[in-house]
Amino acid sequence: MYPYIIVLMVVSLWVGLEEKTINKRAIIIPLLMLMLLATIRYYSVGTDAEMYSRYFRFPFNKFAYQFDPDVERGYQYLVVIIREIYNDYFFYFFIMSIVCIFPVLFFLKEKSVNYTLSVYIYITFGLYFTLYNQIRQSIAMGICFYATKYLLKKEFIKFAMFIIIAAQFHVTALIMLGMYFLCHFKLRIELKALMTFLVGVIAAPAIIAHMALNNSRYEHYTEQVSGGSHGMFTVGLYALIAIFIYIYGKQIREDDNDYKIYECLYICGVSALFPIAMLGTDPAGPQRIVQYFVFYIMLILPIIFLRKLNNIIVYTLFIVLSFSYFIMMISSNIAGIYPYKINPVFDLF
Incomplete structure (x- = not known):
């Protein structure tokens, strides 16, 4: 449990201090910290991680990749490319964490009224943990979340292009096309x-x-x-x-x-x-x-706290309750994230 808590604290403090002191919204350090936690984990950490990483573990990493007709082709082509570069599962986790996390942080940096709180919600509400389990859908959700910028601007063609790309990783992303018309x-x-x-x-x-x-x-x-x-x-x-x-x-x-x-x-x-x-x-x-x-609570709740509940007591209570939910979620082993184990390659002690 401690690795998750430490990363939460470091990321939240870094983002908050950088935003308050130099008025800059950090992406690199939070991205690196969250990536590190996901990358160095053992392949059993995450309900579906063992299945997703099997082509990067011995003996399967020595065999040619077999395309699965029930899995979206975009994801499978990405797996093939990763295997061509380096066929160990820690590298697979590394690339997948970049693809899943970066679009989320980048869009939050652009649109959140309280970037620090949005990142805190991203971690404590378990949205970050989707990449430990449903990797394909986590990629799709990140792309769809970023595509919201075009939904806001009413640029349907650009929005649809991103959603179609997301659907190449998980077909459920197509539901967002209907939401465009409903929202407007x-x-x-x-x-x-x-x-x-x-x-x-x-x-x-x-x-x-x-x-x-x-x-x-x-x-x-x-x-x-x-x-x-x-x-x-x-x-x-x-x-x-x-x-x-x-x-x-x-x-x-x-x-x-x-x-x-x-x-x-x-x-x-x-x-x-x-x-x-x-x-x-x-x-x-x-x-x-x-x-x-x-995912949109990362944008909604900061707006409400800023405009309607701008009170330090309410804000602090929310922080405490979110952290409590975070601890409960980990201890309940949601998505198979607990206990956290390190890949033996990185176990130096």
């Missing part, structure tokens, strides 16, 4: 949320069944689960945040178009999650899809 459709947020909820009610069973039928990787999404307490806790947390954002963002959404877009993405994304959760099937699939929209 002149309709109250309440009606948009209702629309996405109803679409989820009608379409969710068919979509999940279709995914499972055409790809064996998604078959477990259709299976009923009896011990889904953690999944429902996560759904409940997302819902509480959505209610909080809706209540405190009323005035902001009327004055700030960027905030209005972020809010629409998050609230509508969570609204679509509920009918899927109600099916009682494996929550892994729905929660993975909603993570595209959870």
Whole structure:
């Protein structure tokens, strides 16, 4: 647990000090620290990391790469390129951490009203940990998150190009194309949320069944689960945040178009999650899809704290609660991140 806490502290302090002292938003040091933590880990750290890294571990790194028809080609071509450069799994983790983290930090640097808080949320809310598990989707989410700059500018062609690129790593990225039109459709947020909820009610069973039928990787999404307490806790947390954002963002959404877009993405994304959760099937699939929209709390919450809750006590309470959630998430071994183990190559003691 200590490596995660140390990196959180170092990254947060560095970003905060640099922003306060020289009015500069750091990317290089936070990127290097977060990359280092992901790169030097043992291949078993992360639920799917062992499967993703198998072509970079003996004996598979000695064999030719076998293309999988159920995996997006963009990701597979990237794997082939990495293997041509260096075929050890620590190098694979190194490249993947760059591809996953850099677009997120770069966009936060451009758009966040409180960069330090946004980076803190990125780590403590577990958004950083997606690259320890669902690597393909983590790449896609980073690209989609950066593409938001074109959604804000109403530059659909550029936005669509980035989303199509993201879909070459995980097909679920295509859902963001529909969100472009929903966000710019002149309709109250309440009606948009209702629309996405109803679409989820009608379409969710068919979509999940279709995914499972055409790809064996998604078959477990259709299976009923009896011990889904953690999944429902996560759904409940997302819902509480959505209610909080809706209540405190009323005035902001009327004055700030960027905030209005972020809010629409998050609230509508969570609204679509509920009918899927109600099916009682494996929550892994729905929660993975909603993570595209959870990323926007890194932009939304700093705006609310700046404009509506500009109070040191409230701010401190949020920091403490976020850190507590961070510790709970690690100790619960979410995404297989605990205990942290170092790749023997880097174990100097």
